[in-house]
Amino acid sequence: MATVVVKNADWGVVWENAAPESGPNLYGGRHAFLKDCDLAFEGDTLAFVGKDYKGAADTVIDGRGKMLLPGFVNIHSHPNSEPLLKGLSEERKSRQLNMSSLYEYIFLLGRPAHDLSADPDTAAFGTADFPAYGAACQVAISEMLRSGTTCFVDYSATRPNWLDEVARTGIRTVVAPSFRSGEWYTPNGHEILYRWNEKRGRDGLDTAAAQIMRAQKHPSGLLSGMMAPAQVDTCTADLMRDASALARDLGVPCQTHAAQSVVEMREMFRRHGKTSIGWLHELGVLGPHFIIGHAMFLDHHSWIRGPDPRDLDVIADTGTSVAHCPNQFARGGMVLEHFGKYVKRGVNMGLGTDTFPHNIIDEMRWAIVVAKIASADIGSTSLAEVFTAATVGGAKALGRSDIGRLAAGCKADFSLVDLAHPSMQPARDPLKSLVFSALERPITDVYVAGKPVVRDGKVLTIDLQAQLAELTAGQARNMRGIPERDWAKRSPEEAFPMSLGWAGSNR
Numbered sequence: 124m125a126t127v128v129v130k131n132a133d134w135g136v137v138w139e140n141a142a143p144e145s146g147p148n149l150y151g152g153r154h155a156f157l158k159d160c161d162l163a164f165e166g167d168t169l170a171f172v173g174k175d176y177k178g179a180a181d182t183v184i185d186g187r188g189k190m191l192l193p194g195f196v197n198i199h200s201h202p203n204s205e206p207l208l209k210g211l212s213e214e215r216k217s218r219q220l221n222m223s224s225l226y227e228y229i230f231l232l233g234r235p236a237h238d239l240s241a242d243p244d245t246a247a248f249g250t251a252d253f254p255a256y257g258a259a260c261q262v263a264i265s266e267m268l269r270s271g272t273t274c275f276v277d278y279s280a281t282r283p284n285w286l287d288e289v290a291r292t293g294i295r296t297v298v299a300p301s302f303r304s305g306e307w308y309t310p311n312g313h314e315i316l317y318r319w320n321e322k323r324g325r326d327g328l329d330t331a332a333a334q335i336m337r338a339q340k341h342p343s344g345l346l347s348g349m350m351a352p353a354q355v356d357t358c359t360a361d362l363m364r365d366a367s368a369l370a371r372d373l374g375v376p377c378q379t380h381a382a383q384s385v386v387e388m389r390e391m392f393r394r395h396g397k398t399s400i401g402w403l404h405e406l407g408v409l410g411p412h413f414i415i416g417h418a419m420f421l422d423h424h425s426w427i428r429g430p431d432p433r434d435l436d437v438i439a440d441t442g443t444s445v446a447h448c449p450n451q452f453a454r455g456g457m458v459l460e461h462f463g464k465y466v467k468r469g470v471n472m473g474l475g476t477d478t479f480p481h482n483i484i485d486e487m488r489w490a491i492v493v494a495k496i497a498s499a500d501i502g503s504t505s506l507a508e509v510f511t512a513a514t515v516g517g518a519k520a521l522g523r524s525d526i527g528r529l530a531a532g533c534k535a536d537f538s539l540v541d542l543a544h545p546s547m548q549p550a551r552d553p554l555k556s557l558v559f560s561a562l563e564r565p566i567t568d569v570y571v572a573g574k575p576v577v578r579d580g581k582v583l584t585i586d587l588q589a590q591l592a593e594l595t596a597g598q599a600r601n602m603r604g605i606p607e608r609d610w611a612k613r614s615p616e617e618a619f620p621m622s623l624g625w626a627g628s629n630r
């Protein structure tokens with residue numbers, strides 16, 4: 124098999140296994156800087172990471188002036204629906220629903236990701252617009268690859284050609300077909316009600332299981348699966364229990380949205396006299412295979428103020444992971460309280476991009492800044508902790524120790540960062556430059572499974588202009604249906620006001 128070598132990279136972020144005497148460590152080691160780093164791979168696997176590679180080399184890539192970075196792992200995103208809301212939802216949060224945009228605005232562009240299995244006759248949801256969803260997904264993956272993400276969780280409803288479309292981009296995808304037996308709606312903008320249809324949930328579970336097995340056998344070798352019961356408040360106890368049990372049987376992770384809004388927490392208290400996390404724990408579904416999407420409004424949160432907070436302990440003690448997506452919540456004035464507290468309690472944290480942009484470096488920046496503001500303590504959360512979440516934390520949540528790190532035997536998923544890019548200079552600490560100043564701009568090359576997917580800053584596997592045109596047309600098409608889907612029958616301009624008023628000659 125041909126050996127490709129990246130020679131003489133100025134910097135490498137390499138994985139070091141922990142010495143046994145260093146005490147407990149969730150990941151068995153840590154990322155560290157290595158100057159003058161070589162990296163060699165054969166096929167999809169790293170053969171060498173370190174100094175002075177002396178083995179065979181069929182192809183040599185000059186690493187001078189570059190930093191080698193492990194591929195990022197994004198464990199929570201909805202690429203097939205959320206990019207359609209760009210330019211609309213950013214400043215639209217429902218004050219009457221405790222700031223959440225979920226219940227009032229998220230479905231105004233047609234059925235949300237979780238509801239493609241919904242009853243097609245339900246008036247609140249339009250017809251599935253698969254061309255728009257497909258384009259949204261390609262645009263989102265382009266953003267991910269461009270910013271060094273090499274593996275992501277696609278938490279979406281099943282759609283035709285889904286597996287082939289994501290596999291063609293060359294990214295590693297964890298297909299997470301979502302399903303639920305309840306769907307929320309508001310008749311008036313202040314009350315949330317649920318329509319239940321357990322058969323739909325069961326059918327969704329069966330479809331998801333079949334899709335996961337197809338993903339595992341996909342010829343690309345890049346796909347795997349995850350069970351994804353959509354939200355804690357939209358799945359019955361039986362459905363949630365069976366989804367988690369089936370995930371364990373299939374040996375795949377299971378993720379649901381929980382503690383993502385005050386509305387949800389109140390609803391769970393009303394139904395069960397328990398928090399969302401308390402209810403999941405009572406069902407026995409939590410564990411190392413389980414990921415909580417968001418886990419933000421736990422009972423210690425200042426907007427919840429539970430009488431005897433134990434949600435965080437439950438998450439930590441069961442070995443459950445958290446998918447933290449700070450950007451889109453921070454846009455809505457909501458923060459997790461706080462990242463460093465979760466880490467210090469021993470929770471495995473991963474990062475996700477959720478809505479848009481799908482730029483995990485941006486998400487890392489938000490995670491750090493928001494945590495420091497929420498804790499009022501600059502020492503509460505470090506770049507190292509957040510970088511760990513964006514790499515091995517996400518990998519651990521997916522049950523993998525062969526991605527998110529640069530070490531021999533791991534997958535050849537990595538990026539090259541141009542240290543000479545003005546945004547990186549001075550590159551005294553290139554990780555600080557990348558996260559606090561440069562974001563994706565200096566990333567020149569990205570490899571997944573040893574194959575180049577980004578070169579000279581261009582994504583090689585996606586016709587981005589064509590996909591952007593399709594996405595833009597799809598957004599315009601879907602916006603026309605807003606008045607009929609909105610409880611107040613508002614026009615798009617009323618539901619989603621522009622950021623500035625129109626100039627006189629344009630009114």
Ligand SMILES: [Zn+2]
Pocket residue numbers: 199200201278380416477
């Ligand atoms: Zn989500």
